[in-house]
Every structure is written in structure tokens, then in C-alpha cells.
Amino acid sequence: MKKSLFKSFVALALLASMSSCATVLGGRVTEYQRTKPAPGKPAREIRGAALIADVILFWPGAIIDFATGAIYRPR
Incomplete structure (x- = not known):
């Protein structure tokens, strides 16, 4: 058990x-x-495709x- x-915890953390x-x-x-x-x-632009993929796959x-800032488009 x-x-x-x-x-299960390791699999969830990896996912x-x-x-x-x-x-x-x-x-x-x-x-x-x-x-x-x-x-x-001006505010930073968000990568739309990455945000949609995050919401659909695993919010x-x-x-x-x-938190890492990776969602924003680089300049």
C-alpha cells in the first residue's frame, strides 16, 4: 500500500x-x-498557444x- x-505521488509530481x-x-x-x-x-505579452495548451492539458x-516567467514572449 x-x-x-x-x-502515485512520484507520477503526479512528474506529470x-x-x-x-x-x-x-x-x-x-x-x-x-x-x-x-x-x-x-507596457505589460508583457503572453504566449497564447502555451497558455491554451496549459489550460487544456493540465491547468x-x-x-x-x-511563476517562472516562461509564459511571456521574449523580447
Whole structure:
């Protein structure tokens, strides 16, 4: 019982880490993507395809992409 619970947890963690499309497929995250724009500056653009893929495949992946900044288009 304990072993199957552990395997399920590992599988879920692996699924969660591999499902954030922009983080996995977006390439290297630039400093522009990581930093929040200053007040009065234009907002960063979001990669639409990556956001849609995150929502359809595994929505917590979108949280990971926003946290890492990978969801934003590089400059």
C-alpha cells in the first residue's frame, strides 16, 4: 500500500513538472521575461498557444509557467 502511494505521488509530481508547456518547450527564459514591468510601462505579452495548451492539458502547468516567467514572449 505504501509503495503504490509513493509511486502515485512520484507520477503526479512528474506529470505536473512536465506539463507546463512554455517552461518545457519555450526555450531559455530571459531577464525581460522574469522581471515585472515598472509602473507606467507596457505589460508583457503572453504566449497564447502555451497558455491554451496549459489550460487544456493540465491547468497547474499555467501556474508554473507564470511563476517562472516562461509564459511571456521574449523580447
